[in-house]
Amino acid sequence: MRILLLGANGQLGSDIARLWQGQPDVDLIPATRADADVTDFAAVQTLVARTEPDLVLNTTAFHNLPLCENDPATAMTVNVVGGWNVATAAREVGATIVQFSTDYVFDGNKRSPYLESDPRAALNIYGAAKIATEDTVRIANPDHLIVRVSGLYGLAGSAGKGGNFVETMLRLAREGQPIRVVADQITAPTNTAEIASALLPLLRDGLRGTVHLAADGETSWYEFARAIFALRRLTPDCQPTTTAEFGGPVRRPLYSVLGSERIPRLPHWRDGLERYLREKHGPLS
Missing domain, CATH: 3.40.50.720 (NAD(P)-binding Rossmann-like Domain)
Known part of the structure; x- marks a missing residue:
């Protein structure tokens, strides 16, 4: 081919x-x-x-x-x-x-x-x-x-998005920043x-x-972030939030x-x- x-x-x-x-x-x-x-x-x-x-x-x-x-x-x-x-x-x-x-x-x-x-x-x-x-x-x-x-x-990584979700989570963990990730958007x-x-x-x-x-399978972005940290043995301050609390200009499907x-x-x-x-x-x- x-x-x-x-x-x-x-x-x-x-x-x-x-x-x-x-x-x-x-x-x-x-x-x-x-x-x-x-x-x-x-x-x-x-x-x-x-x-x-x-x-x-x-x-x-x-x-x-x-x-x-x-x-x-x-x-x-x-x-x-x-x-x-x-x-x-x-x-x-x-x-x-x-x-x-x-x-x-x-x-x-x-x-x-x-x-x-x-x-x-x-x-x-x-x-x-x-x-x-x-x-x-x-x-x-x-x-x-x-x-x-x-x-x-x-x-x-995605040039249009400045990398990818996994690398963003790892970077925030290395920087010691508090991390908030939506727990009500379910995807794979x-x-x-x-x-x-x-x-x-x-x-x-x-x-x-x-x-x-x-x-x-399926998971929330919050649980996906937790899996990333667990696999790399990282323990950042990562807390769940909701799509409504997170805000932003884009409506996203919750499932x-x-x-x-x-x-x-x-x-x-x-x-x-x-x-x-x-x-x-x-x-x-």
Whole structure:
């Protein structure tokens, strides 16, 4: 398979590049914004036509939630128009588009794991943009796979968010600052390496449509933080708070766990966390 990977220097893209390079049946072509800005159709079209991929993976996104609320035009342009550009350019060369989406396309009212067939209802601009992106990609390229993910953290960190949740918690603990983490938002934080490991076999099998790739189990961000500290034998002042008390400009679903009616879930979120900490910080004591 000849695969063009857009966003190869991002959090998810970096782990895909790291784990797929050298696979015997994969010819991976990593590309960044310097190679083609997804909002520039001509640039994307030229890159896709030149590389002639079998699949195009679009890991690019504008996903800083407060910025999305303040600048919905950019959120829609990067996510929706960018998705259309990539899907269309892929269709023109007969390639499959693999578009990543988010648990934030759901409103959290279900209170049990969301399946691929559940109706979508976003609470914020980012979620609304990703709903529109999904629909746009489906229209632009019938040969598509939409992959919904949740609570991502990876070795490269997220440039748009200044790192990732795990590293933020470890930094605050080292600095000795009191830490307050929301205990009423339930999700399944997912190591991007686990997504990269599970996705390639699905592409080999020709999976199409929509699929959820997320860690097994569920937890609050507060309990996730406590697990981080326990695994690194840290004892900071970490206390729970609520979404209402924490405040902020963004409405977030209080429950956004992803299940699947199509494939097994990824390893448990605690296993993914242990893998991340070993790879990033060395053996667990």
